[in-house]
Amino acid sequence: MKKLGILLKGIIKENPVLVLLLGTCPALATTTGVISALAMGIAATAVLFCSNIVISALRKAIPDKVRIPCYIVVIAGFVSVVQMLMQAYFPDLYDMLGVYLALIVVNCIILGRAEMFARKNGIIDSALDGIGMGIGFTLALVAMGSIREVIGAGTWAGIELTALKPYAISIVTAAPGGFLVFGCLIALVNKLTSGKASKKEFACEGCPNAASCNKAECETDAKEETK
Amino acid sequence: MKENIKSVVVLTAICLVVAVLLAYTNSVTAPIIEANKAAAASGSLLEVMPEAAGFENITETLANLPATVKEVHKETSGLGHVMILGTTTQFSSDEMGITVAIGADGKISNVLLTGYYESKDFGADYPSTYIGQDSALGGVDTVAGTTFSSTAFKDAITDAFNVLIENNLVAAGQKSEEQLIAEVMPLALPSSADSLGNCQVTAVEGVAAPITQAFKANNGTGYIYVITGTNGTVVAGVNAFGVVKVLDLEGNDVTAAEADAAAAAQSAAPVLATENLENNTAAAQATVAEGAVLTPVEGLNVTGTAIAAFVADVAGETQYVVITAPLGYSNETMKMITVFDAEGNVIFYKTLTELILHGEYYATHELTDESAYRQMFIGVNAGTYSDDMTLVAGATMTANAVASSFNSAFEALDLIKEVVA
Numbered sequence: 001m002k003k004l005g006i007l008l009k010g011i012i013k014e015n016p017v018l019v020l021l022l023g024t025c026p027a028l029a030t031t032t033g034v035i036s037a038l039a040m041g042i043a044a045t046a047v048l049f050c051s052n053i054v055i056s057a058l059r060k061a062i063p064d065k066v067r068i069p070c071y072i073v074v075i076a077g078f079v080s081v082v083q084m085l086m087q088a089y090f091p092d093l094y095d096m097l098g099v100y101l102a103l104i105v106v107n108c109i110i111l112g113r114a115e116m117f118a119r120k121n122g123i124i125d126s127a128l129d130g131i132g133m134g135i136g137f138t139l140a141l142v143a144m145g146s147i148r149e150v151i152g153a154g155t156w157a158g159i160e161l162t163a164l165k166p167y168a169i170s171i172v173t174a175a176p177g178g179f180l181v182f183g184c185l186i187a188l189v190n191k192l193t194s195g196k197a198s199k200k201e202f203a204c205e206g207c208p209n210a211a212s213c214n215k216a217e218c219e220t221d222a223k224e225e226t227k
Numbered sequence: 228m229k230e231n232i233k234s235v236v237v238l239t240a241i242c243l244v245v246a247v248l249l250a251y252t253n254s255v256t257a258p259i260i261e262a263n264k265a266a267a268a269s270g271s272l273l274e275v276m277p278e279a280a281g282f283e284n285i286t287e288t289l290a291n292l293p294a295t296v297k298e299v300h301k302e303t304s305g306l307g308h309v310m311i312l313g314t315t316t317q318f319s320s321d322e323m324g325i326t327v328a329i330g331a332d333g334k335i336s337n338v339l340l341t342g343y344y345e346s347k348d349f350g351a352d353y354p355s356t357y358i359g360q361d362s363a364l365g366g367v368d369t370v371a372g373t374t375f376s377s378t379a380f381k382d383a384i385t386d387a388f389n390v391l392i393e394n395n396l397v398a399a400g401q402k403s404e405e406q407l408i409a410e411v412m413p414l415a416l417p418s419s420a421d422s423l424g425n426c427q428v429t430a431v432e433g434v435a436a437p438i439t440q441a442f443k444a445n446n447g448t449g450y451i452y453v454i455t456g457t458n459g460t461v462v463a464g465v466n467a468f469g470v471v472k473v474l475d476l477e478g479n480d481v482t483a484a485e486a487d488a489a490a491a492a493q494s495a496a497p498v499l500a501t502e503n504l505e506n507n508t509a510a511a512q513a514t515v516a517e518g519a520v521l522t523p524v525e526g527l528n529v530t531g532t533a534i535a536a537f538v539a540d541v542a543g544e545t546q547y548v549v550i551t552a553p554l555g556y557s558n559e560t561m562k563m564i565t566v567f568d569a570e571g572n573v574i575f576y577k578t579l580t581e582l583i584l585h586g587e588y589y590a591t592h593e594l595t596d597e598s599a600y601r602q603m604f605i606g607v608n609a610g611t612y613s614d615d616m617t618l619v620a621g622a623t624m625t626a627n628a629v630a631s632s633f634n635s636a637f638e639a640l641d642l643i644k645e646v647v648a
Contacts, residue, residue: 058241066234070241077245081252088256091263 006125010132017140018189022108026100027141028178034157037145038138039093043086043101045134047078048110049127054078055118056126062119071114076105109137140185147181148172272300272309275328275337280304289394293386301396307331308391313342314383323376325354325383333397334361335384353377361400362388369425378423407476408453408462412442415464415474416451418532418552418635419444422627426451427558437491446552446560447503448532450496456481456488463492467499467534468527500525500535507535511548514566514575515539521548527642531635534562536643545569547643549636550579555628563632567640571608576601578629609637 016022023044030040054074055062062070083101087094094101104110113133118126150156152172154165171177272282282300286292289299298311307330313322324342329335338354356367364385369377391397402410412428413420419442421427428442428451439460440453449466456473461481463473471489473482482489500507504523511521524536532551539546547567555561566575578601603616617629 062237062241063230063234065230066238070238073238073241073245077248080249084249084252084256084260088259088263091260091267 003125003128006128007132010129010134010136011139012136012189012193014133015136015140015189016109016112016133017137018186019193020109020112021186022112023137024182026103026107027144028175028182030097030100031141031144031148031178031181032152032173033096033149033155034142034145035093036096037141039086039090040097040100041134041138041141043082043097044104044107044109044137045131046082047075047104047107048113048134048137049130050078051075051110052113052118052126052130053123055114056121056123059119067119068111068115071111072105075110075114079104109133143185144178144181147185148177152177271311271326271339271341275326275339276302276306276309279306279309282309289390291393292390295383295386296390299390305331307336308396310387310390312383312387314379323379323383325380327357327384327387329387329391329397331397333388333391333400334359338384340380354380357384362392362397363400363402363406364388365400365403365406374423374425378425404460404476408440408460411462411474411476411478412451412464414478415462415472416444416449416466417530418448418466419446419451419464421554421558422624427554434495437488438495441495445558446532446554447499447534448552449499450492452492452495454485454488454491456485458484461485461488463488465492465496466527466529468525468529468536469493469496469498469500470526470528471496498525500527503535507550508537510550510562510564510579511535511537511539514548514564514577515546516541518542519546524643524646527639527646529635529639529642531638532631533635533639536639538643538647539566546574547571547640549639549643551632551635551639553628553631553635556624561625561628561632563629563636565633565636567608567636571637571640573604573607576604604633609640612637 010016012019014020017024017027026040026044031037051071051074055071058070058074079102082104083094086097086101113129117129121129146156150161150164151169152174153170154161154168169177172181273279279302281303283303284298285301286297286299292299295312295314296310297313300309300311302308307328309326309328312325312327314325315322322342324340326339326341327335328337335357338357340354357364360367362385364381367381369381388397388399392399409426412426413424416426419426419428426442427445429445431441431443431450434441434452437455438452439455442451444450447467449464452463452465454461454463454473456475458481459475461473461475463471465471471482471493472480473485473489473492475481475485500523508521508523512519515521519539519541521537521539524538527533527536532553533549534552535550537548539548546569549565549567551563551565552560553563562579564575564577564579565573568574604612607616612633614630614634617626617633
């Protein structure tokens with residue numbers, strides 16, 4: 001039951017995009033269409049799953065001092081693998097995602113989950129966390145992509161919606177529309193969870209750099225903010 | 228210290244493992260990625276030659292490629308070649324893109340227009356008229372109304388064939404006599420050709436042997452005759468001063484060898500300078516000082532657009548008057564008159580027909596009217612004149628006609644001085 005909880009928490013309760021507000025850059029950039037949003041979600045999920053497993057497996061071997069460089073090397077390695085596979089087998093998707101595929105390396109969700117979860121938990125739990133967070137990330141992107149493509153272009157996954165096409169509001173597929181949809185979805189998730197999303201993730205534990213900063217001071221500030 | 232060493236060792240080990248993983252993935256995906264790239268590059272080539280097994284880009288191996296031929300791809304199983312062409316018309320600076328497939332038999336198997344930016348379309352069917360043609364391009368013509376675009380298209384295809392023929396990749400097609408005559412006509416009477424090199428002539432009826440065809444230049448600069456000569460068909464050009472030039476169908480000057488043909492052409496063609504002497508004299512008289520005595524010059528061997536020439540005696544001072552008739556916008560004849568002093572400097576210049584210039588020109592050159600444009604040429608001579616002086620943005624055809632007029636006038640001036648001397 002605990003393992004199911006780990007898997008499911010990333011979907012709504014600790015959704016990385018809509019609750020933890022991580023990975024905003026790719027969320028805005030690749031959600032002009034459903035296909036690119038789904039592709040980015042799957043690519044990030046694959047990297048998240050693999051990097052969580054490896055980092056969890058090596059958590060006792062990696063010295064604390066060099067753990068961030070180690071995480072980055074592992075994550076960059078997996079991103080490069082995904083990039084090469086996608087370029088070879090899904091060249092159209094590769095072209096569609098462009099530079100954002102390579103930027104998964106610096107995606108806060110992946111580094112954040114490595115720091116927050118994988119380095120403290122076992123391989124199975126880390127794998128489940130990777131999948132859960134990946135699914136949450138993918139669902140958020142697909143939801144954003146769907147809304148933006150349907151309203152902004154009158155299509156869904158490239159399928160023309162004849163009734164909506166003449167009323168397409170093209171600004172929704174542009175950057176301002178991305179922020180608008182993003183804000184609305186965050187509000188919706190807040191409403192659904194009645195604002196009870198995991199608060200601790202916003203404080204020190206939610207910060208990938210918590211260990212290297214003045215933690216006590218940081219926690220004090222966070223507590224004051226919560227009050 | 229121990230912890231530091233451990234950190235270095237662990238980080239290095241992770242880097243090595245990741246490097247091995249990447250190397251393996253790269254070894255698997257690199258050939259597929261290369262194949263994808265090649266397939267994408269040959270996509271447009273396959274469109275015109277779908278049955279091709281593959282392509283090899285041989286552009287770099289071919290020497291002296293004309294600017295219109297961008298890429299040459301050889302089909303690997305020997306079906307032929309696919310060439311990517313780019314050309315510009317004189318109207319738009321944007322390139323017209325053409326992809327043409329030329330089979331091993333030297334005939335066009337397919338042609339595709341990939342870029343077209345002119346406001347006037349020469350018709351979706353036009354490119355397909357080239358399918359099945361060999362390098363002679365006997366079955367295609369330019370399209371009236373889009374002469375510039377269709378001529379540019381045809382010239383680009385001709386360039387493509389020339390590249391393959393010069394590199395012995397296909398055999399040249401056999402041109403018909405009609406095509407050869409059409410190619411030689413502008414050489415026989417260059418003054419009748421427009422800026423694209425096409426003769427602007429009107430057929431003359433009622434010709435007698437040995438003349439088989441006769442044409443009068445629309446700008447009145449002479450006649451062209453197709454004659455059955457001693458050694459086959461020849462083309463004779465007779466200029467406005469009655470001087471004859473005879474060319475064979477390869478473009479060689481055979482005036483001396485084909486004396487009978489030259490004589491036939493000379494006797495058939497009215498000397499236009501003499502025929503229009505009254506009108507030309509009146510026009511010339513109006514440009515020189517009152518009381519000047521004009522003497523027409525005959526027998527000038529001009530190749531330009533000069534149609535009349537006079538030596539003027541202005542109170543004891545010698546001046547030269549040349550009337551030219553270049554082709555301007557829409558191939559309309561633009562009669563122009565130039566007066567030179569004894570040293571060959573322009574002392575008067577005007578157009579007898581309306582000079583169509585563009586408002587932009589006046590703004591750029593701070594001119595208020597056409598007289599200011601004309602005034603620019605006063606004082607220039609053969610040494611100081613340059614075609615750039617005539618340039619008018621937005622009125623290229625008219626400016627080209629003015630340039631042609633000056634070049635013809637300077638040519639005529641030299642010949643007048645020779646005749647007078």
